[in-house]
Amino acid sequence: MAVDGTTARNAAVTLLGAVLDEGAQLSQALDAPDSPIAPLSPSDRARAQRLVLTTLRHIEQADRVLAPYLRKSPPDFVRNALRLAVVEMAVDGGAAHGVVNAMVDIVRHGNRTGHMTGLVNAVLRKVAATPDPFVKLPPQRMPQWLRQPLVHRWGRDVVAAIEAVQAQAPPLDLTPKTSVEIEGAVALPTGSLRIGQSVQVSALPGFATGDWWVQDAGAAMAARLLDAQKGEVVLDLCAAPGGKTLQLAATGAKVTAVDISSPRLARLHENLARTGLTASIIATDALHWEPGYLFDAVLLDAPCSATGTLRRHPDLPFSKDGSDVPQLVALQAALIDRALGFLKPGGRLVFCTCSLLAEEGEDQLTATLARHPALTVEPPTLQGIDPAWITPDGGLRLRPDYWADIGGIDGFFMARLRTPAA
Ligand SMILES: C[S@@+](CC[C@H](N)C(=O)[O-])C[C@H]1O[C@@H](n2cnc3c(N)ncnc32)[C@H](O)[C@@H]1O
The missing domain is CATH 3.40.50.150 (Vaccinia Virus protein VP39)
Structure with missing residues (x-):
């Protein structure tokens, strides 16, 4: 039986894998007939999408926070679950115990990831004990192929200001x-x-x-x-x-x-x-x-x-x-x-x-x-x-x-x- 709150998060972790590990465009992954959000309720769908978008805006910081706790890179699904959990706690204000329990449950039921629940639990508890883990980290950088010509044209300060805006959810x-x-x-x-x-x-x-x-x-x-x-x-x-x-x-x-x-x-x-x-x-x-x-x-x-x-x-x-x-x-x-x-x-x-x-x-x-x-x-x-x-x-x-x-x-x-x- 799934822990309360895992449905949207589980779909979000799968969608992160499609984008980060398979190079899919998010819109295509969302619209695909076998999309992980297809069977979800409208509110869970909206929540899964919001979690994916927020996590994608903060992958760089999540990886920097996780790095000291990971001696070797875990399987993609587990790494994406960890990233999502870190971002949810750091940016989205997700209550630590709820996020950690849900992620442990998701990894327990993942494809050949059940043996990694101990690692997920231990790492996320350490992150949860760090107040405001992103506070000293700069906003996520644009990829180099885009950043470099923009720095050349507008300078580092403008590019940093653009990246600060890109880290936020846009207004409607x-x-x-x-x-x-x-x-x-x-x-x-x-x-x-x-x-x-x-x-x-x-x-x-x-x-x-x-x-x-x-x-x-x-x-x-x-x-x-x-x-x-x-x-x-x-x-x-x-x-x-x-x-x-x-x-x-x-x-x-x-x-x-x-x-x-x-x-x-x-x-x-x-x-x-x-x-x-x-x-x-x-x-x-x-x-x-x-x-x-x-x-x-x-x-x-x-x-x-x-x-x-x-x-x-x-x-x-x-x-x-x-x-x-x-x-x-x-x-x-x-x-x-x-x-x-x-x-x-x-x-x-x-x-x-x-x-x-x-x-x-x-x-x-x-x-x-x-x-x-x-x-x-x-x-x-x-x-x-x-x-x-x-x-x-x-x-x-x-x-x-x-x-x-x-x-x-x-x-x-x-x-x-x-x-x-x-
Ligand atoms: C930036 S989007 C347009 C957005 C739209 N003007 C709006 O405000 O909603 C560019 C569009 O160009 C269309 N497109 C690309 N190549 C085209 C072509 N050769 N002839 C006509 N449309 C084309 C794409 O299908 C896409 O919808």
């Missing part, structure tokens, strides 16, 4: 369809609403009536930068799951949303239905699509390394090594060129990526201007942004450490380009 940001107030939500300078504490999204007022949608405050700035107008013919290229499509549709523009992924577009259909907004949805490869007419404005939210969203996706450093970046940079350039061909003369393109890397942002803009010298960059004049966030070329660089005192922001680069009038 909402984009209101029209002006709306939600109890407990803070209005951010750029117009998004922020809820600090963890809540059940579907229980918030206005969810069922589609008065808002979940969208990071940084992500919400790209559609604002495009500034779509009522009646304009607007294309959202690389649209799914569609936070930006909803923003564009809410302006009264006639929106076409294109994405290569039908499963991701299914979520856009759901979001449109919930919010009562409309857009034409086309599942196709943008590189080969021929719309047959031209657009007033295009928003291109290109596929990228997603390194600006590490705080929301702390599994990313364990499933990626940066080797796909050159391929992504080439795809982004091809999509930019394609998107420019969809514009009327005098039309505008907003290009954005949720990346911290200059290759996918600042350098991509420089290269675009070199390929298309007739383009002009229109620097952002968005409500609530700090002028220091505007780059010398007129792009907008968002770093996770901006607004650090109120929970930070996802990292993005975006730029608005204008084609010459006929």
